Ligand SMILES: Nc1ncnc2c1ncn2[C@@H]1O[C@H](COP(=O)(O)OP(=O)(O)OP(=O)(O)O)[C@@H](O)[C@H]1O
């Protein structure tokens with residue numbers, strides 16, 4: 001037990017009939033806590049830590065920290081500092097890996113235990129969920145500026161564009177073979193600009209119509225589209241939770257979200273020429289995924305998740321900080337609107353999107369609300 005916790009427990013005996021067992025408090029804590037002994041074996045873990053690491057307490061009892069965290073991780077430095085200073089040390093943005101999950105962006109607080117020389121209490125916090133909510137609010141701002149721009153473009157560009165296209169088409173009939181190539185080029189490029197403006201119009205601020213949507217149907221629809229078109233050579237794997245409740249959302253927009261993610265995944269693996277191109281679609285239900293809405297006392301429940309994972313080269317370093325902003329692309333013919341539209345739609349649904357990417361493994365994960373009793377049927 002950390003000194004802080006045992007002190008908190010120590011306050012109680014005089015007040016009630018009996019002190020609450022400190023192990024019971026530890027197990028009720030919604031924050032993952034692990035206790036390591038002097039040899040970095042797991043001495044004790046709470047329920048939140050089992051869930052967080054995806055390994056049961058009895059499994060962890062057989063393991064040492066080295067089985068989960070590579071030897072060069074700064075986590076060992078933190079633990080050494082705790083042992084040397086016998087104080088509390090914190091570290092941000094650490095990574096933890098187990099056979100079942102990879103966690104990045106973890107904040108770890110380490111504390112020494114006076115009663116147990118060499119033992120260290122670690123409190124783990126997944127900062128990525130909260131951080132991605134922050135980021136997503138920023139993307140929504142960016143998306144809003146696109147919606148304003150789309151309105152201007154629609155007005156100022158689309159009309160003259162159809163004039164240009166019409167004129168090129170008229171010329172096409174009267175010019176010779178060599179010049180016809182040029183008129184066709186004008187027509188095709190005008191079509192390309194029109195398609196871009198049409199895509200930007202998807203950012204408009206219209207309220208969305210929501211119903212109970214079966215996410216698996218959405219995923220299957222996109223998988224079929226992909227396999228008969230742009231992802232013909234990609235192997236798809238489905239890890240679906242069959243008991244998943246419906247999501248409260250707009251079916252067409254959710255198709256658009258998944259389609260953009262699957263398209264990016266396919267483009268990444270096929271461009272890189274990966275030997276066994278694979279996309280894994282996952283769904284699941286995660287209890288207790290509640291997120292505070294920044295600046296309010298409101299909390300949203302997002303128990304349903306959908307993952308789209310690929311074994312491509314990963315998101316280019318220079319793109320990462322701006323990933324969800326409009327017009328950010330590494331592709332010669334990309335518009336860079338796919339992910340900003342995804343972020344906007346997910347935001348409009350009251351959801352959240354997270355990314356975890358490294359060479360060989362990129363996963364986008366959506367967290368969405370389910371149909372609640374107060375939603376109209
Ligand atoms: N699964 C992925 N693997 C690697 N890089 C990715 C992946 N998904 C997105 N990216 C990177 O993020 C960039 C932005 O993606 P986004 O979908 O917004 O635009 P785009 O795909 O380039 O263009 P558009 O979707 O408008 O055709 C991509 O250009 C690519 O560099």
Ligand SMILES: [Mg+2]
Pocket residue numbers: 260263264337338339
């Ligand atoms: Mg894209």
